[in-house]
Amino acid sequence: MATPTSSTVPNVARSYDALRPKILQRLVETRASLDASLARLDEQAARGQLDAVLERIGNFIATGDLGLHRAFLHTFLAMRAAEAQHSGAVLAMLVAIGDTAADVAQEQATPDSAELTIMLTRVTASTARAVNDLIAEELERRSELLGELRTKEQKALDPA
């Protein structure tokens, strides 16, 4: 899958940093459509959460390190799971954030905006792919645990 490995990454990363306040503002304004839990937050709290995600997207654009990005997504899923948020909803929220960022980039009629738009679209695709991999791994782990528990339960009921 595409990850940000282009030779012009520094330029794109700079363009992204310059555009980040605008993207954040758009996300704060439209947070009700991104996710129900964000809709209930006050503006300052929502701004903090969204900016943290934008920062990680920036790191991914700058470094192209999918492992690092995946580690962030892992923690992000864990934190949202601790708040009883459905992992499918977390995926949808991350995709909506990425799409909004790409929309804002596309609206800028600057020389760098086309490349940044494509980069953000690909980052969103990589994010969605990595999140699904993480959910699938978690599903596999818990399915194994379920199998083990069932075996133990069977042994406890029928020691012979």
Added chain:
Amino acid sequence: MTQAAKLSVIRAAGETDVGKVRTNNEDSMIVDPIRGLYVVLDGMGGANAGDVASQTARDAIRQYVLEHRTKHEPKALLESAIQHACQVVWSSAQATRERHGMGTTCVGCLVVDASHAIVAHVGDSRAYLLRGGRLLALTRDHTIVEELVERGLLAAEEAERHPYKNVLSRNLGSKPETKVDVVEVEIKPGDRLMLCSDGLYGYASAEAIQYLLGSGDEPQHVARDLIDLALRGGGGDNVTAIVLEAPAPAPTSTQVVRTSGAVAWWQRRTRFAQVAEERGLLRNPICRGLAREEALDLIAQSLCQAVFHDLEKSTGVNVWTFAQHLAGGWFERDGAWQPLRDLVDVLAISARVVVDEIRAADARLGFLMDIAVSRALVVAELAIGGLLSERLGHVDALLIQVHSAMQETIDASMTVIDEVDTADQFIEQQTVPFMRSTRAPTLDGEVSEALTKALTVARGRTSPRAELVKQILVALEAIANDDTGTNTAAVAAARDIYGVRPVDDTGVMPLFDALDQARVISTAAVHQITASDAVRASVLHALSSALQRLTGASTALLMEAVRPFSERLRDALQTTSELRDDVAAAERKRAGLESKFASTIDQSQPWDKRGTTEW
């Protein structure tokens, strides 16, 4: 330009249906493009009073707007019209015994001009705005539960499960007047507004509504499609939808994708299948048992066709359906994750090759197609993610069930069944989902050295009073360099840092705040050291992993600390329940004695002559 002409640029259409369960339609609507008035009403009340209520309110609103439109400002006009309708419905209910208690919800939109509208509502009929592909709710339901959430008296999660979540707190007709919520909406070119009754959003997902509204079809087709969507979802209630559309801005990139882009994609469908085959589509276990042509047709061509239709209509519903069928079918056969991942990757790579060829022929179109096709593939991931999440939820429910059954067995026998459960300390058990540690990256000399430098810089930047942050930065170095493959360093560090904190906000919050500060400071410090990008990236990775393990261990410690309180709470609840039983028994005894006492007293005698020895 006349007012009517200004309004006529807004295109609108409405549809209503009785649904699959009800026998009469209690919904009503107004679609009046001349006056720019659009209203959805959902009546309620026994003995066919629901349809009377909604029709009475509909006629009252229409008449009021017709008579008063030159006398009021638009906002006041719509609000007064709804208030007037409330009075009329209430009067009608009072006049006829069978209609007592009837009422109706109402959501109305008064289009002022091509760029302004007023939206007002009472009850749980809703208004949505679709802008830039995103669906925004313009109204908040007037239900008792929603108002409790708004006042902070009920958590949002509890609200969704609350038995009274559909009980309205406001409607038109139960009282002579009501409170109307009114908002002004700025309409931008290409925006779509939708008014609907709960028969739509109660039987269709927000995603599906969003896709249909964003499809680019004519409003009358969209309204009909929305009704069909609710009917396919069960159609358990009357359903009504009105769709309004502001004229789209002249030539957009969306139009280019929908026309030239879709055609260019379709022309390369054979190429797509060819690349997919070259990339190993036929070797994937999902295609096992299928003939070559069959596999290419069922998978490669189907996706190609789904992307084409979605490009043509600016929607994602076809790719969504394709991915759901593909993944759903595979999961039903107990298929593993990896083959599905490989197959989706093959399809994504094939799509990328086709887009690159389009770009080579036409750079501008290629750019737009790159974005559009990438987004289509993200839609496929979203559909698959939804299925995975559902399965995760199902396995969780089974885990709880099995675990509870085992716990009951243990409680009953008071013997230890599973030595692993008791031998492991809580701290070693995985408790928070997703919070297991990822395998720690092994650090080579250069990375380890850079990590030390970065953390030294970070400690230097830390405020002298932030002792806890410094302590965490020291711990991060030890955790990052822990190559034992276990969580020992993280658990030991968490124990040191957690210390003897009380389990409350003053004890716990500073710890988690300090973890966050340490994250920010250490990440910033990595950018200040002299190192190659690759080393810097490795250091960031190692830091992230270490911080994650430390946070996980701290969270587990916290949960361990909370456990005695949970047990004490459970004991207290048990004691309370027993005390309540004792009080009830004492009450019963007292009532018996009183009754016996009353029967032995001769009420006709003066107080001091009444016998008391009998009881």
